[in-house]
Amino acid sequence: MKNLNKVVLAYSGGLDTSVIIPWLKDTYGCEVIAVVGNVGQKDELEGLEEKAIKTGASKIFIEDLTEEFVNDYIFPTIQANAMYEGKYLLGTSFARPLIAKRIVEIAKAEGADAICHGCTGKGNDQVRFELGIKAFAPDMPIIAPWRIWDIKSREEEIAYAIEKEVPIKINYETNYSKDKNIWHLSHEGLDLEDPANEPKYADILELSTTLENAPDKATYITLTFEKGNAVALNGDKMSSVQLLEELNRIGGENAIGIIDMVENRLVGMKSRGVYETPGGTILYEAHKALEELCLDKDTCHYKQQVALKFAELVYDGLWFTPLREALSEFVKKTQETVTGEVKLKLYKGNIVNAGMTSAYSLYSEEYATFGEDAVYDQKDSAGFINLFGLPLVVRAKMQEVIKKEEK
Template identity: 70%
Template sequence: MAKAKKDIKKVVLAYSGGLDTSIIIPWLKENYNNCEVIAVSADVGQGTELDGLEEKALKTGASKLYIEDLKEEFIQEYVYPTVQAGAVYENKYLLGTSFARPIIAKRIVEIAKAEGADAICHGCTGKGNDQVRFELTIKAFAPEMTIIAPWREWSIKSREEEIEYAEAHNIPLKINRETNYSKDKNIWHLSHEGLDLEDPANEPQYNHPGFLELGVSPEQAPDEPTYVTIHFEKGKPTAINGKEMNGVEVVTTLNELGGKNGVGLADIVENRLVGMKSRGVYETPGGAILYHAHNKLEELCLDRDTFHYKQQIGLKFAELVYYGQWFTPLREALSAFVDSTQQTVTGDVKLKLYKGNIIDAGVTSPYSLYDPEIATFDEDEVYNQADADGFINLFGLPIKVYAHMKAKTENK
């Protein structure tokens, strides 16, 4: 049962050091009886964003800061299963923010329990998807835990007012009013929202210095293509250009290769779970390459019916991830189905990266279902073309029956 405000003595805060969570520490202490605030930063590949966080958290009132390295677990247990499912939200979004939230929230719950905390706090806005993703995970692992969401309580109404609050409390920020895009970065992607992007009529400033961080625009990419070969074992990438790598190394390497070739840019007006549409620009160079390569290998290794049905599964899987329903029986059941389909998805995919394009350049697998002896246009001894006559007659029988019925009723 949720605790009353006066009974909350210790709060664990999901802390990024960004604008929202920077002001939440002093706000919590002002509004929750000078409670103890323990900050938790999950390292899912934000890079330099974590620099100086401990000093900043302690100076603004936190009693301690945990920095948890979750990068490899994030890739292996959340990213790869989503890629294996072929899950893409609304045909474009590779779910970079979506599947990072469950692993972060799960670790925060573990720390909150170990610390004997009375509540967990997050900095997600009341308009966004992340509040749902965080809180559904908290409910899955600590159903009785009190959740504090300042954006649903405080009088602050805008990022401008947040900056004013920070300045009044002498909280240092890495942003300013002119470059105040709302960004989310991890090892998988970088999202950009706000400012000129709030009008879908505006073209993203891909060529503007400082806008893109993970790569360049297609126009600025080299005139020579880059070839890359990715090896998969049971649907998971394990090597690039013959070199074995862990998950972090795979994604980091592909981000580099894709980024320099202008790959993986997406401009999306997406349907948020809360009902509104939002416009964002996403950089996912390595992710775009992995999705493409994995799908190419499945073309070769999965039978027709499984391949087609799995495409339907991918749509639902993407919804579940986007909606924050990672820790649900349905997601786990769909993952069990996907795991079964991946047993023969082993092989090598060669791709050509060129000015924003990912071009197929060859695929091989010991489990290939492509039989050149059957598929050939030349003479073969496997496929009797005359057999197609009976097949078409039976397959087309319902159409023929319907046509007879239609003709009879029209004649009447």
């Protein structure tokens, strides 16, 4: 690894990747090419080109991956209802494979000798990035500075940045570890490392307002779905990106999608973080509600099992695997009739179903009514119960025999 001429760095402009540029040059004497995956982080992209060059990069690529991210990664995951440990909507997890794929494409085009990332040796992202790289460049050397350099903490990292005159916007007091994209914003570190501490929501929230500051009046919205994908909001057709951005705005105003979670990392430890996913939480709830109307019992129940495995695969960085691809094909088949409209009531962090309709609805008021009907003979249920309960009857009779013999 000492004979490196050119290294492509997965660059965000944050503390880690900013100090890695001078570190790579000092350590390997190599040219550094920075690659930014634009997955909707918006304001975080401002000034990155100037900053990367000033820090020592020879060039920088800022790749707009937002539309691909929403259509090919986010929406298929919503269709699966995949949610890690019942809470986490996988915001960081499914962004990493896409970014890794694009980094490999640029590394090959630029003739790079290695790819570098700024993930720590304690986190999940190192796995996600490296598995993504291995899927498309199995022989590409990977440099992970956090696993080999002498810096042991973020405080030492800040000191190194100051020494190398790397421009940074953070300080020791506000140095939360964050990840932002069009889907979510995560917060980790500092006071959040102690689960006994209540998050300082008023200080850390960026996409959402606090519950206390949310409006006292409910907001009603209607989402239109076609084959499991949201295509319109309040009757207005939008692109997937536009729709998600608008839902982020509406959800954020109503304090939707704020979670405080202690999760089980892939590397074995537990970690605590605060996640903001306003628009995504709305989409999940609306999609699940519509599936209640449109999917039969067996498909719905089996799909719940698939959702658990799908979430694990995404969380563990296994997006580019045969199993994830196969599960996605199963999910896609189930979505053929998930078409209709869902009305939701948003109020101070809550999402309440306010009605739904679908041409493919499996709900029949004629059969389900408590009133008089002409289609269901209630006498039929007696025979059904006799057959359904037959194993219980046979077992009970067997137990009676055993009890008599014991006497």
